[in-house]
Structure formats: structure tokens, C-alpha cells
Amino acid sequence: DVKVTQSSRYLVKRTGEKVFLECVQDMDHENMFWYRQDPGLGLRLIYFSYDVKMKEKGDIPEGYSVSREKKERFSLILESASTNQTSMYLCASSLARDEKLFFGSGTQLSVL
Amino acid sequence: KNEVEQSPQNLTAQEGEFITINCSYSVGISALHWLQQHPGGGIVSLFMLSSGKKKHGRLIATINIQEKHSSLHITASHPRDSAVYICAVNTGNQFYFGTGTSLTVIP
Numbered sequence: 001d002v003k004v005t006q007s008s009r010y011l012v013k014r015t016g017e018k019v020f021l022e023c024v025q026d027m028d029h030e031n032m033f034w035y036r037q038d039p040g041l042g043l044r045l046i047y048f049s050y051d052v053k054m055k056e057k058g059d060i061p062e063g064y065s066v067s068r069e070k071k072e073r074f075s076l077i078l079e080s081a082s083t084n085q086t087s088m089y090l091c092a093s094s095l096a097r098d099e100k101l102f103f104g105s106g107t108q109l110s111v112l
Numbered sequence: 113k114n115e116v117e118q119s120p121q122n123l124t125a126q127e128g129e130f131i132t133i134n135c136s137y138s139v140g141i142s143a144l145h146w147l148q149q150h151p152g153g154g155i156v157s158l159f160m161l162s163s164g165k166k167k168h169g170r171l172i173a174t175i176n177i178q179e180k181h182s183s184l185h186i187t188a189s190h191p192r193d194s195a196v197y198i199c200a201v202n203t204g205n206q207f208y209f210g211t212g213t214s215l216t217v218i219p
Contacts, residue, residue, distance in 0.1 A: 009153075042116075042198070042211040088153055098142045098204050100160045106153030 003027070006091050006104035013111050019078040021107050023091030031097060032074035034058075034066065037088040037106075049074055050097070081111045115139050118199050118210035125217050131186040133213045135199030138180065142204040146173050146184050149196040149212070158184075158197075189217045 007022035025032065031050050035043040045058030047066040055066050063085060067075045074093075078085055091104040116137045125131050135144070146158040159166050159173040161182075166173050170189075175182040186193055194217050199210040 040211060042114075043200075043207075043209040045206070090153070090155065092155075098202050100145060100157045101147075101155075101200075101207065102157070103147075103155040106155075108153065 004091055004093055004102050004104040006089075006107050008107050009105065011107055011109045013078075013081050013109065015082060015111060017078075017081050017111075019081050019109065019111075021076040021078075021089055021091075021109070023074045023076070023093075023104055024072050025074075025093040025102070026072065027093070027095075027102075028071065029093040029095050029102070030071075031094045032068065033092045033094075033101070034064075034074065034076045035090045035092065036060070037090055043090065046076065081109075083111050085109065086111045114210070115208040116199055116201055116210040118197075118213050120213060121211070122214045123216070125189050125215070127190060127217055127219050129189050129217075131189050131193075131215065131217075133184045133197050133199075133215070135182045135184070135210055136180060137182075137199075137201045137208070139201060139203055139208065141201040143202045144175055144182050145200040145202065145207075146182075147198040147200060149198060151195075155198070186215075191217045191219050193217050 004025045033048040034046040049055045049068045065077045089107045092101040119134045143162045145160050149155045170187045172185040196212040196214050198212045
């Protein structure tokens with residue numbers, strides 16, 4: 001089975017801090033995604049990547065950046081955390097664009 | 113306007129009841145997915161379907177492409193089925209997600 005591992009389950013940060021969220025998948029998937037999930041809004045796509053060193057903006061990229069230096073690792077970076085970035089962050093991967101998604105267990109980020 | 117609408121938003125059932133969750137979508141799709149999210153966050157894929165019907169244990173998913181509608185049924189519901197069920201559609205290029213149906217099954 002595919003395993004998608006997110007580095008932290010819970011994270012508390014201060015406003016203005018730089019925050020790194022790490023995601024690693026072990027099945028050689030080409031595609032990796034970062035979503036945030038907020039009550040009543042469902043999953044919203046922040047950034048995605050279809051290949052190493054490649055990234056594309058999703059629906060809500062403002063305030064975020066990403067890095068994909070290796071195929072198995074996709075990092076989400078909050079350059080200067082703000083309170084409105086308090087959310088559940090979910091990483092996912094898939095073999096192809098129209099294949100099913102495999103999700104990590106999520107990181108609940110609180111920015112104080 | 114949301115590309116994917118789910119109903120109901122919340123559902124409480126007695127153990128053993130038959131449950132139906134509905135999903136309507138407004139875009140052309142290559143596949144529709146039903147996802148399950150337990151408290152604590154992790155999401156697992158239950159079904160991926162592009163036509164007809166699929167069954168896995170007590171779960172059944174159906175899709176009507178012409179009507180742009182899908183249903184997820186749970187037979188003989190159990191408290192361990194308590195979770196958020198999310199409908200997602202893939203256009204071939206990207207996913208659109210519903211806001212989820214929160215199901216609570218009471219013993």
C-alpha cells in the first residue's frame with residue numbers, strides 16, 4: 001500500500017514565523033499535492049507538482065511556496081505565518097492525473 | 113457556485129440503518145471518488161468510479177453520468193462507520209471536492 005507521511009501531526013507557531021511542512025511518499029508517484037481543509041469549505045488546492053523541481057499554483061497559493069527537490073518529497077512553506085493560515089493541511093499523491101489520491105494523515109497547524 | 117454539492121451535510125443514524133449520501137456535480141468528469149475521513153484527519157479512498165456501480169463490503173457506490181449524480185449507500189450501519197464522507201470529481205486535470213457529509217451512527 002502507498003504510504004504518504006506528513007512530518008508533524010500538530011504544530012503551533014507564532015505569527016511571522018517561517019513554517020515548513022514536509023510530505024514523503026514511498027510509491028514513486030509522479031504527482032503530489034498540498035491541500036488545506038477548513039470547516040464548511042472542503043479541501044482547497046494550494047500547490048501541486050507533476051514532476052521533480054516542477055510546481056504549479058492551485059486555487060489558493062498566496063502566502064505559500066513549495067519545493068520538490070526529490071520525487072518522493074514535497075514541502076510546503078509558509079514564508080511568514082499568519083493567523084488566517086491556521087488550518088488542517090493535507091498532502092496527497094497519485095500515480096497519474098486521473099488516478100485516485102492517497103492522503104497523508106494531515107497536519108493541524110495553529111498560528112498564534 | 114460549487115462544482116460538487118453533497119447532501120445531507122450532517123446525518124445521524126441508529127446502528128443497523130440503511131444510509132444514503134448524495135453527490136451532484138456540474139462539470140465533465142473522468143471519474144468520481146468517494147473518500148472517508150475519520151476524526152483525526154486521515155483520508156482514505158473508498159471508491160473510484162466512472163460508470164455503474166461498485167460494492168465493497170457493506171458500502172455501495174453508484175453513479176449516473178447523464179444526471180451527474182452519485183450516491184454512497186451503507187447497509188447495516190455500524191458505529192465504526194461514523195466519519196466524514198467526501199465526494200470528489202476528477203475532470204482529468206484536477207479534482208473538485210464536496211464539503212463532506214458528517215455521519216454519526218449511534219449504537
